[in-house]
Amino acid sequence: MPVLPTSGRLRWTDVPALLRARLEDALGSPVTDALTPPGGFGHQLAAALTLADGRRVFAKAAPDDDPLTDANVHEAAVLGSLPPGAPAPDLLGIHCAADWTAVVIAHLDGPHPDFSPPSADTEQTWALLDKLTSSPAPASYAAAVSTTPSTTAALHGWDELLSDPPTDLAPAARDRLEQLAELEAAWPAFAHGDRIVHGDLRADNMVRDHHLGVTFVDWAHATTGPACIDAASLAPQLILAGHAPADVARLLRDHPATASSPETTTAFLAALTGHWHRNARQPAPPGAPGLRPYQHRAAAAGLTLLSYRLKGQRAPRF
Numbered sequence: 001m002p003v004l005p006t007s008g009r010l011r012w013t014d015v016p017a018l019l020r021a022r023l024e025d026a027l028g029s030p031v032t033d034a035l036t037p038p039g040g041f042g043h044q045l046a047a048a049l050t051l052a053d054g055r056r057v058f059a060k061a062a063p064d065d066d067p068l069t070d071a072n073v074h075e076a077a078v079l080g081s082l083p084p085g086a087p088a089p090d091l092l093g094i095h096c097a098a099d100w101t102a103v104v105i106a107h108l109d110g111p112h113p114d115f116s117p118p119s120a121d122t123e124q125t126w127a128l129l130d131k132l133t134s135s136p137a138p139a140s141y142a143a144a145v146s147t148t149p150s151t152t153a154a155l156h157g158w159d160e161l162l163s164d165p166p167t168d169l170a171p172a173a174r175d176r177l178e179q180l181a182e183l184e185a186a187w188p189a190f191a192h193g194d195r196i197v198h199g200d201l202r203a204d205n206m207v208r209d210h211h212l213g214v215t216f217v218d219w220a221h222a223t224t225g226p227a228c229i230d231a232a233s234l235a236p237q238l239i240l241a242g243h244a245p246a247d248v249a250r251l252l253r254d255h256p257a258t259a260s261s262p263e264t265t266t267a268f269l270a271a272l273t274g275h276w277h278r279n280a281r282q283p284a285p286p287g288a289p290g291l292r293p294y295q296h297r298a299a300a301a302g303l304t305l306l307s308y309r310l311k312g313q314r315a316p317r318f
């Protein structure tokens with residue numbers, strides 16, 4: 001059975017003593033402090049560990065029968081295979097003991113990026129996405145992600161909402177429900193590609209490191225796919241951060257990762273937004289109290305962007 005904390009994340013002291021000792025041994029110094037940063041919805045340990053010699057590392061850990069351990073091991077493989085210069089922290093090691101697994105990652109020092117309009121973090125992140133997706137993923141990365149099926153390709157939601165429309169569905173969705181379901185149905189055929197895809201880009205999966213600048217963390221969903229996925233995922237986040245939807249729609253239209261594949265971008269955005277609209281209505285999973293409210297907000301932002309992209313196309317009558 002997965003071990004779940006009663007609220008929030010597992011703590012350093014929840015990790016079995018054997019694994020803690022294994023980590024301290026490998027790091028060559030005892031852990032004197034463990035700080036859980038804000039951000040994310042997961043229940044596993046995700047903490048900045050301060051060592052007695054003053055160094056800091058970042059560790060994620062969960063029991064081996066918790067699905068998050070597979071995700072962490074996938075993340076470790078990805079971190080070890082990204083090309084030099086990719087906006088990601090270095091992998092420091094993987095340690096197993098007492099039927100738990102811990103992944104140790106270089107610590108990044110700084111806050112989450114600020115995506116509100118005056119901040120330069122938005123521009124920097126778009127530039128990183130351009131650089132990351134402008135050429136095919138290296139063979140090492142493609143091999144690292146090849147054994148884990150892409151969850152991105154399986155995104156959907158409008159199909160279920162179409163068959164039983166909820167009464168609280170926004171009119172902008174209700175009026176185009178059939179079209180949205182058709183767009184999302186087209187997505188799996190577009191979902192394959194040879195570019196690096198982070199797969200879960202939000203401000204809380206990035207750190208603005210004092211030395212490295214904006215750096216992407218939480219590569220647990222990384223895969224290969226078309227260049228547009230991360231840019232199209234980021235766009236609704238910018239609306240949530242206060243950008244005018246028309247500005248974001250324009251950015252999405254013109255960014256190198258999306259400009260050359262408008263159909264793919266729209267199909268992906270439809271699938272992602274459908275996923276949010278459907279999942280926001282599910283019962284909250286244990287240990288993740290903020291997830292459903294976030295999905296409601298993201299669903300509304302994604303729908304706004306889709307409305308811009310579909311403007312001029314007549315909503316189907318039914």
Ligand SMILES: Nc1ncnc2c1ncn2[C@@H]1O[C@H](COP(=O)(O)OP(=O)(O)OP(=O)(O)O)[C@@H](O)[C@H]1O
Nearest residue numbers: 037039040041042046058089106107108204217218
């Ligand atoms: N290498 C790092 N250095 C410093 N802080 C980090 C690092 N990696 C992640 N963080 C911080 O820890 C938080 C949780 O980490 P991460 O997102 O990897 O965990 P998770 O459990 O997979 O997340 P989620 O809840 O999103 O599934 C991040 O939101 C970020 O603030």
Ligand SMILES: [Mg+2]
Nearest residue numbers: 040204205218
């Ligand atoms: Mg995260």
